Amino acid sequence: MAGSSAVYTSCRPHARAFLLHPHPADQAQRGLLPAAAWRRGGAAPRASLVAARTATEEAVYEVVLRQAALVEDLQGRRAAREADAGRRRRWRDEQLEQEGDAELGWGLLGDAYDRCGEVCAEYAKTFYLGTQLMTPERRKAVWAIYVWCRRTDELVDGPNSSYITPKALDRWEKRLEDLFEGRPYDMYDAALSDTASKFPIDIQPFRDMIEGMRLDLWKSRYMTFDELYLYCYYVAGTVGLMTVPVMGIAPDSKASAESVYNAALALGIANQLTNILRDVGEDSRRGRIYLPLDELAQAGLTEEDIFRGKVTDKWRRFMKGQIQRARLFFDEAEKGVMHLDSASRWPVLASLWLYRQILDAIEANDYNNFTKRAYVGKAKKFLSLPAAYARAALSP
Numbered sequence: 517m518a519g520s521s522a523v524y525t526s527c528r529p530h531a532r533a534f535l536l537h538p539h540p541a542d543q544a545q546r547g548l549l550p551a552a553a554w555r556r557g558g559a560a561p562r563a564s565l566v567a568a569r570t571a572t573e574e575a576v577y578e579v580v581l582r583q584a585a586l587v588e589d590l591q592g593r594r595a596a597r598e599a600d601a602g603r604r605r606r607w608r609d610e611q612l613e614q615e616g617d618a619e620l621g622w623g624l625l626g627d628a629y630d631r632c633g634e635v636c637a638e639y640a641k642t643f644y645l646g647t648q649l650m651t652p653e654r655r656k657a658v659w660a661i662y663v664w665c666r667r668t669d670e671l672v673d674g675p676n677s678s679y680i681t682p683k684a685l686d687r688w689e690k691r692l693e694d695l696f697e698g699r700p701y702d703m704y705d706a707a708l709s710d711t712a713s714k715f716p717i718d719i720q721p722f723r724d725m726i727e728g729m730r731l732d733l734w735k736s737r738y739m740t741f742d743e744l745y746l747y748c749y750y751v752a753g754t755v756g757l758m759t760v761p762v763m764g765i766a767p768d769s770k771a772s773a774e775s776v777y778n779a780a781l782a783l784g785i786a787n788q789l790t791n792i793l794r795d796v797g798e799d800s801r802r803g804r805i806y807l808p809l810d811e812l813a814q815a816g817l818t819e820e821d822i823f824r825g826k827v828t829d830k831w832r833r834f835m836k837g838q839i840q841r842a843r844l845f846f847d848e849a850e851k852g853v854m855h856l857d858s859a860s861r862w863p864v865l866a867s868l869w870l871y872r873q874i875l876d877a878i879e880a881n882d883y884n885n886f887t888k889r890a891y892v893g894k895a896k897k898f899l900s901l902p903a904a905y906a907r908a909a910l911s912p
């Protein structure tokens with residue numbers, strides 16, 4: 517996907533969330549839905565939906581298929597990966613021998629994971645709590661992925677962001693390639709390098725996240741939802757594709773890996789759309805508008821209206837549509853959660869419910885996302901956790 521030459525086409529607001537995933541008819545063919553379900557629903561005229569599927573969605577879908585194939589082909593690849601892991605171990609041993617302290621080196625890997633856990637606990641408390649239910653191997657791996665994502669985001673959003681150039685991101689990508697080859701640069705990289713040697717993770721979603729950060733260096737307007745969708749995939753949809761191979765699909769699940777990855781992708785997109793809707797005012801003060809400008813114009817609004825930040829009826833109408841679309845992505849994601857390995861369901865479901873409530877909070881603020889920050893209060897957060905735990909305990 518990096519450097520994708522996707523053809524951007526305009527889209528129909530609100531219907532688009534359905535398009536990202538195989539149409540219900542296709543899902544029915546693959547046995548994902550009862551054959552009559554989409555016909556009974558009747559809401560989705562097949563021809564128009566399929567015709568409206570964009571090149572961007574197709575391109576993103578390719579990455580989904582690639583990651584899904586990696587997992588489904590796991591048995592076949594296990595031997596190759598083990599050989600590969602052996603090669604990496606030998607490389608690491610050589611390095612450590614050169615440093616004359618092999619034992620300390622193995623201890624360092626444990627330290628590296630511990631540090632990842634500390635970063636995670638510091639920046640994402642609820643999620644860190646959720647990882648406590650996972651097996652130690654999975655927990656450590658998710659922390660390592662979290663830290664890599666956080667550091668990648670910090671490059672363009674952190675205190676040194678004004679010094680970041682496309683060249684710096686190229687160097688970050690080279691480091692990524694090195695760590696996937698078993699040549700980590702620092703201890704956090706070493707944790708991810710170890711994770712990549714143990715789980716069937718494809719490098720492409722990681723590369724694509726860096727591509728999203730490249731976009732952030734020069735792009736501050738999105739003409740259509742298709743363009744915005746690609747950005748959301750880069751910076752957030754990718755997270756779903758990175759983490760599912762670690763969190764695992766339930767052994768008793770009848771769903772295909774492809775459908776679970778689609779749901780994971782949808783959760784990333786839903787989260788990022790929600791982030792965007794919450795931060796409209798904040799982003800506009802940095803000169804950024806992460807909203808589809810064509811839809812804004814259709815609603816009779818201009819960029820100036822965003823910078824002025826006045827809540828009008830036009831704005832409320834526009835926001836209702838955007839919120840509805842984000843909710844469709846959450847709905848799509850929720851269908852996949854119960855197919856994850858049982859210990860991984862709770863943190864995912866809890867984070868989905870908590871994030872989705874930000875949309876309710878925007879409504880409760882009467883759509884004033886210019887000067888009022890939508891947030892989920894402690895009491896609501898507190899209630900969501902046991903509710904998600906109880907729901908997650910059920911079998912798929």
Ligand SMILES: CC(C)=CCC/C(C)=C/CC/C(C)=C/CC/C(C)=C/[C@@H]1[C@@H](COP(=O)(O)OP(=O)(O)O)[C@]1(C)CC/C=C(\C)CC/C=C(\C)CCC=C(C)C
Binds near residue numbers: 646760784788852
């Ligand atoms: C089947 C199924 C539903 C599986 C679930 C798959 C799954 C775990 C999906 C995770 C989705 C997720 C948490 C996406 C992250 C979205 C996000 C918040 C992206 C942020 C991007 C940039 O945004 P921006 O700069 O506008 O916003 P800030 O002001 O900076 O917040 C990110 C910041 C990119 C970096 C992402 C992270 C640091 C989060 C990484 C999270 C994980 C690796 C753990 C995810 C696991 C769980 C259990 C939720």
Ligand SMILES: [Mn+2]
Binds near residue numbers: 669670673
């Ligand atoms: Mn950020």
